[in-house]
Structure formats: C-alpha cells, structure tokens
Amino acid sequence: MAVFTSVSLDDLQEWIKQFPVGQVSAVRGISSGIENSNFFITTDSGEFVLTIFENLGFEQLPFYLKLMKHLASRGVLVPDPVSNQHGDLVTALHGKPAAIVSKLEGSSQMSPLPVHCAEVGAMLAKMHLAASDFSIRQKNLRAAEWRHATVPEVLPFLDADRQRLLKAEVHFQDALEASPLYRSLPNGPVHADLFRNNVMFDGERLTGFFDFYFAGCDTWIFDVAVTVNDWCIDLESGALDEARTLALLNAYHSVRPFTEPxxxxxxxxxxxxxxxxxxxxxxxxxxxxxAEILTPHDPGHFERILRLRETGPVPPLPYFSA
Structure with missing residues (x-):
C-alpha cells in the first residue's frame, strides 16, 4: 500500500456521511505496498481502512469487494467492505474509485515460525473452498497476458544474463499453461498476493487476510506457491525453510487435499x-x-528466488492420488 492521492480530514467530512460509520475524527496514510492509496480512518464506529484505487476501475472492483463479502459470510477471516446508503461498495473520492473496509485486529508477523505458517496454510485452503461457488469470474490480471505486455517494457533495462533468464522463464510458463496437465489443475478465486504483510496475527492466532486487490481466478496451487515463496523462506537468500514449508503445506492439505496433478x-x-x-x-x-509515501521493493529478491526454484531443492507436496 502507498499514498498516491492525498486525503485530508476535511476531504472526508462530507464524503463519509453516505456510510453508516458516523463522523470521521482522524485519517492517517499507510506507507506499505505500492499499488493504491490507503489510509486508516477513525470514526464514531471504530477504525476502518479507506482505499483509493489508482489502477483498478469501477467495473473491476465489484469482484474484489464482493469476494471479500462472500468470504466473510462463510467464516473466512477477511475485512468486511462497508456499503453506502445506496448499497454501493465502491464510490468516487477525488474522482477515483474508493472503498471502506473493516480494520482487522492484530499485527503482521514478519518473522514467522512453523505454527504461523500452519495457520496461514489452513486458512488459505478454507478460503479456496469458500470461494469455489463465488458467482463472479474475473481473470488474474497479472497472468500471461500481463506478462507478455510487461516483459518488453523492462527488457531494455536488463543485462544479457537477466534478459535470458526472463525470456526463458516466460517461455517455460507459456508452454506449461498450454498443456493438458495445467488445464486439469483445480482453480477458482485466489488471493495472489498473500505475503507476510497481508496477514494479521494476535500472537499465534491468525486474525485475518487482507489486501485482496490482486485477487482473480487462477489455479489454487499458484496461490499456494506465491504464499510459500514469502512465508517459508530465508529473506536474505530466498532459500526455502523446510520446517515452515511443510507446516504450511500439511495444514493446507488437511483442509483441502492437494491433487496428483x-x-x-x-x-x-x-x-x-x-x-x-x-x-x-x-x-x-x-x-x-x-507517490507521497512509497515503499520501494528490490527486484533482485525475486530474481534470486526464481533462480533457486529452477534448480534448488523443494520440499515435496503432499497429495491425494485418486
């Protein structure tokens, strides 16, 4: 999260009246992340998160917000979007789409142990199952089409070795996605960005997943892989930690068994x-x-992870063979 569009207390005084949360008394920008403008707001009803969407349009946002509503109604721990007096989850603020959601308890666990990874794995499986009957289908906007549009933009900035790595991996993933094996994978709505800073804990108790604005329909195993690549690694090297990886995978498998494909x-x-x-x-x-507040991320971190995943050891996936 970041702040590209500034919002003051005065900006919110009239705008907030359309929501059943009372008057707003404080607003504070959130610095983590890089996609949207995010703020903690304090109202008569408590604390909420306000998001102004910088890239997503009004036509795309119902998928994300209604998915969160759907999950919350099925006992998955996620922020609950707040409707305005007309039943709208998305309204305009400074000419851009904006939404308010409930604020989760707890804090991010940035040094997870196996017990935290197990909690994440079990809740991720529960989320996948709960979302399987969600009626809106929207593709993952950071999948193959996005890859092919973005690679030409970044190639001129890379040396020959990194160009080769990037082109070869895109080719490999394209071939996989064209295969019958890939088409047999279980799929549905996924979070697609379940990093440590998008999950809240109170001690060892998971209190919720948030920031669903990269969600889309994709394979569930891709969502698991994204999660493992952040929760179960040594941050310096990118190498997988076996104890944390197995804790997450086994907990997921106990709720939604992995398949042989x-x-x-x-x-x-x-x-x-x-x-x-x-x-x-x-x-x-x-x-x-x-952006007024921006937290940059090092591209080299995931380059190291990609190189390791190509050749390094990977703890096996437990699976159910029919």
Missing amino acids: ESLVWQAMLRAGALRFWLSRLYDFYMPRE
Whole structure:
C-alpha cells in the first residue's frame, strides 16, 4: 500500500456521511505496498481502512469487494467492505474509485515460525473452498497476458544474463499453461498476493487476510506457491525453510487435499510465483510512479528466488492420488 492521492480530514467530512460509520475524527496514510492509496480512518464506529484505487476501475472492483463479502459470510477471516446508503461498495473520492473496509485486529508477523505458517496454510485452503461457488469470474490480471505486455517494457533495462533468464522463464510458463496437465489443475478465486504483510496475527492466532486487490481466478496451487515463496523462506537468500514449508503445506492439505496433478507442477508453480513478482518489481523499479509515501521493493529478491526454484531443492507436496 502507498499514498498516491492525498486525503485530508476535511476531504472526508462530507464524503463519509453516505456510510453508516458516523463522523470521521482522524485519517492517517499507510506507507506499505505500492499499488493504491490507503489510509486508516477513525470514526464514531471504530477504525476502518479507506482505499483509493489508482489502477483498478469501477467495473473491476465489484469482484474484489464482493469476494471479500462472500468470504466473510462463510467464516473466512477477511475485512468486511462497508456499503453506502445506496448499497454501493465502491464510490468516487477525488474522482477515483474508493472503498471502506473493516480494520482487522492484530499485527503482521514478519518473522514467522512453523505454527504461523500452519495457520496461514489452513486458512488459505478454507478460503479456496469458500470461494469455489463465488458467482463472479474475473481473470488474474497479472497472468500471461500481463506478462507478455510487461516483459518488453523492462527488457531494455536488463543485462544479457537477466534478459535470458526472463525470456526463458516466460517461455517455460507459456508452454506449461498450454498443456493438458495445467488445464486439469483445480482453480477458482485466489488471493495472489498473500505475503507476510497481508496477514494479521494476535500472537499465534491468525486474525485475518487482507489486501485482496490482486485477487482473480487462477489455479489454487499458484496461490499456494506465491504464499510459500514469502512465508517459508530465508529473506536474505530466498532459500526455502523446510520446517515452515511443510507446516504450511500439511495444514493446507488437511483442509483441502492437494491433487496428483498439483504435485507434478509444484516446482513449476513456485517458479511462476517468483516470476510474477520479479517482473512486477522490475517494472515498478524502472518505471516508478510518483507517490507521497512509497515503499520501494528490490527486484533482485525475486530474481534470486526464481533462480533457486529452477534448480534448488523443494520440499515435496503432499497429495491425494485418486
């Protein structure tokens, strides 16, 4: 999260009246992340998160917000979007789409232990199952089409070795996605960005997932791979920590058993997850947008992870063989 569009207390005094939250008494920008403008707001009813969407349009946002409503109604721990007096979840603020959601308890666990990873794995499986009957289908906007549009933008900034790595991995993922094996993978709505800073804990108790604004329909195993590539690694090297990886995978498997096809693509999906974030960080690094508050991310982190996932050891995926 970041702040590209400034919002003052005066800006909110009239705008907030359309929501059943009372008057707003404080607003504070949130610095983490790089996509939207985010704020903590304090009202007569408590604390909420206000998001102004910088890239997503009014036509795309119902998927994300209604998905969160759907999950919350099924006991998945996610922020609950607040409707205005007309039942709208998205309204305009400073000419851009904006939404308010409830604020989760707790704080991010940035040094997770196996017990935290197990909590994440179990809730991720519960989320996938709960979302399987969600009626709106919207593709993952950071998948193949986005890759092919973004790679030419970043290639001129890379040396020959990194160009080769990027082109080869895109080719590998394209071939995989064209295969019958890939088409047999269980799929549905996914979070697609479940990093440590998008999950809240109170001690060892998971209190919620948030920031669903990269969500879309994709394979569930891709979502697991993205999550493992952040929660279960040594941050300095990018190497997988076996105890944390197995804790997350086994907890997920206990709720929604993995399939044999998923086990066959497991290492490839870890590569896909690394590629997705290496590419987006390359783009943000070389073509940054202006923001009042911005937390930059190092593209080299996911380049290291991608190289390791291509050749390094990967703990096996437990699976159910029919």
